[in-house]
Structure formats: structure tokens, C-alpha cells
Amino acid sequence: MLSRRRFIVIAAFVAAIGAVVFLNAGALTSGGSASESIHLTEVAHASGIDFVHQSPTLDPKVNHIAAHIGALGACVSVADVNNDGWPDLYFTTSRFGAANALYLNQKDGTFRDVAAEAGVAAVNRPGEGVSMGAVWGDYDNDGFEDLLVYKWGYPQLFHNLGNGHFEDVTAQSGLRTWMNSNGAVWLDFDRDGLLDLYITGYFRSDIDFWHLKTTRIMQSSWDFASNGGKNLLFKNMGKGHFKDVTDSLGVGSTRWTLAAASADFNDDGWPDLYLANDYGPEVLYLNHEGKRFVLARAGLEDDSKSGMAVALGDVYNRGEHDVFVTNISEKGFLFQGNNLRLNFLKQLGRFDEVASGVVADAGWAWGAQFGDLNNDGLLDLVVANGFISADSGRDYWYAMSKIAGAQGNIFEDAKNWPPIGSASLSGYERSRVLLNRGQAGFDDVAQEAGATDLLDGRAVAMADLFNRGLLDVVIANEKARALVYRNSANPAHWVELKLVGTRSNRSAIGAEVTVEIGPGRQRQVVDGGSGFCSQNDRRLHFGLGDQRLGSVTIQWPSGRTQVLNGLAIDQLHVVTEPR
């Protein structure tokens, strides 16, 4: 006979199991009501953009996992290349002989690829390497945005001649160093008015993927690997010449960096560097007056994941640069979760990780960017997902899990990896559009908003492509066509700023703008490269909702502070740095 006490224990036991089922079901809900204020329409083809990324072909020694190793390189960067006031787009592809594309904005809702005539198309060549991304920056302050293409191979610097043509100036620039790079940012680390360049290394730089001398090329740890390529910092010496100052500045991490972003995280007036590292913890290098960078202990070092993008955004309008870093989640196998780190450097000396729910779990997440898509005064978040979409009936997760927990010297050798064959690996995952509801958190409204693609997203960039006061979203997809999501959100007020440096670098990269929006103040930085292999438009976009626009404070890279009051709303303001 069952005693009363035992019955109670059994009931509690069953209830606990029921609670597990209930709470697990809660993990599946993605929020978002049907009547959201963001409406995205995919218009790439209609806009004349038919760019399709091609992945690299690699040395046959790694054929069995080539689909895994080479699943990178679909990237997009935004800049007004011809100074016509309309943002243009540069896409990279990664196969020898395939052409990168430079889409000039035709100002009528369409784009035209001019890469070949401009001289920035044919960069994927045997002996030179293949493109993995690009960033725009006016390194010589001549008023025209120049282009740095980083590669698995030699990076290439193209000088914008201002006449629709570019000149390859790599040889004389001092940048011709073989790297297996997947990221770069322009920044003026020493505030001398010249843009410097930080190029991240992923695979080791002694690896030539088309002439492999060894198959010991992979990470030595899934969590604490430091056998990746070395990141390099190049100081702009003027006259088109760059000098490698990596070691003297202390930023030569070998932690498999996939993405970097630069901003003044601790408000000391100097641009810092934030790195997302695959197989390792994120890294914040704090800039000490342009003389050296110091690795910060900011609550990052204990949290090792697979960082793949760094997006900067002032999530709660606190006047701080918060950081979103993408990671991997796969049902049953691995929940690393994306990181949303609120910046409390000044108050507490650290970031606080607060990601949960739809922010934390987006799948195998790659590129991400913040932007106020519905102009309500809060920064929303777009996340591209999915690694390898191949045979949907075959999954590489189990095979990869065999070696993932093993000793590093086993999987460091690519030949010990199980063949991937035609299997998918976190494939066919949808993009996320996360609507910021302030203290209520983020809701995933992708489906309702119209972002329904299942392509393997890599880079995300945001720009007001059609000069309407609305941020549009561009996604570069691996082995697939690029997407342009035209935004038709509900009308709300906004203001945009285009900054032109004089004492600072002409692109104004690194300029920090804080806009008072009602009771809050939102901070943004002019982008020298962010997300994953992407770069947003140089123009800063602030949604205002129905709130009053207060003062606008610009902290120029030169150190000068400029305060603007009474700016008209619903328009773009071009602000030139006072001399």
C-alpha cells in the first residue's frame, strides 16, 4: 500500500517532469504579434541586384570538409562611393575568377554593377587569394571613399580616384601581407586624422589554402584556441603608406578573430577595439591614448563561445555602446547563445551579459546589426543565420560532435574530421528581426515583418538605401543570392546625420554622436566596419517616434566636441567638423 508521504513524493516527481515539459515548450515561443510596425519587402532582383556568392575551392587535402572550411566570404559593405548622396553597395564573392560587385545607386530604386569598369571586380585570382569581405574608408582624406578588400590571400587596397575608377595601390601601401582574414575595421587609433587599419586573422597566415603543406590547420580547442591567424594593426603614415605596429601597440591576438568593431567604450576619448573570436572569449582592447592597447578585464574572459559578429548599439538609450555578439545554438547539441552585453565599464568596470530568449537563441548566427527599423527611438536588431544548407535529410551535427569534445590535437588535424559529404550543418535557418520594446525586451517579428528567407546569411548591413528616412536591410548569403529588404515601416519621425571630418579623418569614422530623444539619449558611432564582414552606411540614422529631438552632441575623432540644437527632423543633415 502506497503511503501518503510516498504518494506526495511521487506527485512532486511527476509534477517536476511536467514542469520541464512546460518550460521547454516556452523556449520555442518567439514572441511578436501580427501587427508589427516593421514591414520588409525583398527587392534585390527588382532593384537590379542579382549578386550570387560563390564559395572558394580549396586544396584537395581538405576536400572532405571543404564545405565546412570554405563556408565564408559572402559580405557586403555600404558607402557613398561617388559622393552623390546615395548609398552604394559592394559585395564580395570567394571563388577564383568570380567577380565582386559594386552596385551604384541609380537614385530611382535600382542599382547598377560597375565593379568591372571601376576596377574592383577581378580580385579573386590564383596566387592572390579570394575575397572574404571589404571595408570603405577615405584613407587619404581626398573626399572619396577608398576600398580595402580583405582575403584569404593578400589584402588589396583600392584608391578611389573620384572619376568612377579605382587604382590598386596595395604594393606601395605596405599592406601586401598574406593573411587568412575574415574581418577588418578602419579606425584612427592615434587620432592623427588619418585612418588606420586593423585586419583580423582567422586561419594562420602561413596557410595557403590552395597549396596546403599540412592538414594541421584547424583550431586546437573549441573554447580556448589561440592558434589562429594573427591580427594586424597598420598605422597610416600618410601618403598612402601603412606601417605594421601590431606588436608595439599590443593587439596581435591569435584567437581566431572573425569580427571586430571600434568605438570609445569607456568614454576616454580614444577608440577601443572589440573582437569576436571563434573558439574563444571575446576581447576588448582599451586604447591608452593611442600609444598602446591594453587587454581589458571586463567580464569577457570567462565566457568562451564562438563569437562571429560584433554589432554595436545603445540598446536602452543610456548613452552607451552595448555589444551584441552572435554565437551558435543547436537543439540538443549546443546552446552557446548570443551575447547581449550591456556596457557598464564606467560604473562597474565590466559588461553585463543579459541575452535571453529570442536574443540568445537564433540558431547558428552570423552577421548582425542594430538599427531603428520602425523609427520608434529604439534600436532593433537583425540577425542572419544558418551555416550550411545542403541535403536537408542529412545533418553533420552528430558527426561533428564526435570530435568536438575530444582532445585538441585530434581535431586540429583536418584529416581526422568526419567527412561532411552532402550533409547540412544548421542549414535552412531563418533570419531574425528583433523588435526592441525597451524594458520589455526584444520580440522576434521576422515572419510578420516579411523576412522569411532560409538562406545561409553571413553579412548584414543597414542603410537608408532610397533616402526615405527608413533603414533598409541588406544580407549577403553564402553560396546564394544577396537580399535587399526594403523597409516600409509605419511613418514616424527621424533624423539622419552625415559627418564630414576636417581635422578628423574625412570619413569621420569613429565620430560619436549622442542624440537626445525624449527622456533618453541614444549614442551611435560612425562605422568603420562592424557586424560580420560588413559595414553600415556612414550616415547615422536616429528614429524619433513621437518624441522631441533634443540636442545632438558630436564627439569628433580629433577630440573636438560639437553640440547642435534645434535640428529639423525628418531630414538628413550634413555636418562638417569645425576647423
Add this chain to the structure above:
Amino acid sequence: MKTAAALDPKYLIVFLITLVLVVGEARYHILGGYQRLATTLGICLATEALLSWWLRGRVANLASAYITGISLALLIKPQANILWPFALGAFIAIASKYVLTYRGRHLWNPSNFAIALLVLIAADSVAILSHQWGNDLGTNLVIWAFGLVIAWRARVLHVTLTYVACFILFAVLRHFIVGGPLFAELAPITGPMYQLFVFFMVTDPRTTVSTRRGRMIVVAIVALVETLIRLGGDYQLELLRPFYVSPPILALALVGPVAMWWDLRRKAAA
């Protein structure tokens, strides 16, 4: 004076799992937050104390609950920032000892039961320890060295070694069947989850059969079932997908209680 030889083997295991915890946290921050440890350990100890007192009239030795609490804190790797898998997993693990019993003995190793249950019914929220141990050979060798010595002193070394031998044998077999690299098949046993598995789960004296030979046969069967699950993974059998996220844990969860039940029944009949 009590000598080391006379020390209850349970305390050697307590020492070993504490070592795993300290080394893992110091070198790799394996816990992912001390609140996880506090939750599992606190609930395991409290549940054990409460249920043993309430159902059996005296508070049980808490060493076993301590081992379970730390095992769960190390093995459960849930979605970001959620604590409920630790809390509910801890309660379910200990409560299973009082609920899922046969002839007064519990059938599942508590942490094995809780983790198997979580990965089967809460796969959207819970995964299991895989690479969060740094993939470092040196650290693993320390754990293996201590583990083997302690398993020997605890008189369960035959269980550990039988399982390891069977795993290697079946790995070679899978290599020939599946055709992938041999090291890929051998690799799993060099990982941290297997350290916890071979030293704390398959060796649990409370949930293993009574004879030495029987225990060796049981772990051989566990290794065999694990291999069948792994082959299911290799051949992408959708039916087995929930199992191949953690083949050894689920193999033990399937084989262990059946063996215990059979052993207890056989003894009763005798």
C-alpha cells in the same frame, strides 16, 4: 585511526569530482556561473535530506547527493541564462532515488536519469557538456590519472576499464562500418563528458549489479547500445536523433535499470 584503505570509497569519489570541478572551473570556467552550482548542489542536498528524513525517518549520508549535484552542474549546458534545468534536474535526480525503485533499490544512477530525461524531453532548452573543457590533453590526463587510481581504490576499476576497452573495440568496428577517420570514432572518449561518465556514472555502486562479472557484462552492453545509437547517428536514423546527442548517457539510461531490475529479481528468487 581510520586509514585511507578503510575510507568509504564514496569519499574518494567525492574527492575526485571536487577535483574535476575545481580544475575545470579554474582553467576553463566550465560551470558558466556559480549560480548553476549553487542551484544544483543546494537542491540535491536539500532534496536528499528532506526525502530521506520524511520517507525513511533519518537524514541520509549526503555524499551521494553532493556527487550528483556537481555532476549535474558540470554536465548540463542549457540555453543562455536559464536556471530551471539545474533546479528541476537536481530535484528529479534525487527524487528518482525514492520514486523509481524496485525492491527498495533505485534503478537509475540519479544524474544519469536526470540528464537523459532532460535531453529527451527538453532538447529545445538543454544540451550536454561537450567541448567546454578546453580540449586540453594535460588537464584530462590529470583527471584520468586520479580517476584510475580512485576507481582502483574504490574497487570499480574493472567497470571503468571494461567500458573503455569496449568503447575502443566498438570504435574500431564503427570505423570499418562507417568508413570515416579512426580518430573521429575514438575521439569522444578523450573528452570531458566521458570522464564524468566512466568515473561517476557507470561505476555507481548503488546502481550496478551485484557481481563483478555481471558489472563487466553490463557495461559491455552499455557500450554496445551506445555503438548502435552512434551508428544511428552515422546513418541519420531520424528515430534515434534524440538519442545521438549523448549516446553513452542514454545507453546507460536504457541498459542500467534493466540490468538492475534483472539482478534484483534474480537475487530475490535465489
